[in-house]
Amino acid sequence: MTDSLHFTALGGDNVLTVTSDYPTGLYDQSIALVSAYSHLLSFYDDQSLLSELNANAGESRVHIPVRPIFNLIATALDWSKRGLGFNVLMGPLTRLWREAQAKATAPSDAAIAAALALSDPNLVDLDSDSQTVLLTKPGMAMDLGAIAKGFILDQLTALWATHHATGQIDLAGNMALIGNSPAGVPLWQVPVSDGHTVRATVASEPGAVMTSSIHTREFKANGTPYHHLLDPATGRPIQSTMASITVFTKTATLGDILSSIGFYAGVPAGYDVIDAADSASEAVFITQDTRVYPTSGLRERIVMA
Structure with missing residues (x-):
């Protein structure tokens, strides 16, 4: 069986898809968990x-x-x-x-x-x-936006595990893949996008899939395009040929971190950065000229669009 629920939270559209039997109230518990943590971790909610x-x-x-x-x-x-x-x-x-x-x-x-x-x-x-x-200094401010979705996905995964539920949790394109896919096997067909267009599909085992893209939030000022991925060294949007990175890893929290540092490194340096940080993780790098660069562990499991 497959059952899905769509809801809005975390500034985007989200989908819960269950591929097993599940208890009454799982969807309500999941949405309540997202709501509670998104409130606690919000950078923009004055009451958080x-x-x-x-x-x-x-x-x-x-x-x-x-x-x-x-x-x-x-x-x-x-x-x-x-x-x-x-x-x-x-x-x-x-x-x-x-x-x-x-x-x-x-x-x-x-x-x-x-x-x-x-x-x-x-x-x-x-x-x-x-x-x-x-x-310690007045004016300092912590922003957990680069890791909050991953953390919430991991909390949801733990909740579903207590109910022996399998399926896919999709929070604005960042995903936890739990147990069997709708095909009845622990293998998921995951579309990989540059933020605008799907460029490839990866056959993934259960785990987390986290994406960073310049196209998530972008604007122009005086004709110059800007995006939201900031360089900690310069305080400006990262200057790079990268459009996006999608990381496949065991936990979504780690995936969020790796997507940030992998994007920052770009290709080919990002291959070594991902491997050094967690050798079990893999990634797909997509450049602004739409070229797709998977890490070695994905090269037999990726199909270009």
């Missing part, structure tokens, strides 16, 4: 836990009452300190470029420099025993 943390920057420690969220922050900071193109302390730059998009004008060099000065992940103090976090 993350906004409370950011509002107390340079002033006081904030207790993170949900241990999985504290652990998520710790993981995000660990990766942010590696200098690989992933940094969750880009909140001031996120705000700056969001305002730029609304005004259709690029931020000034001075504004970017000021925001960059607040993006050092080493300026965050974690206390695991008290489960508290302190952003």
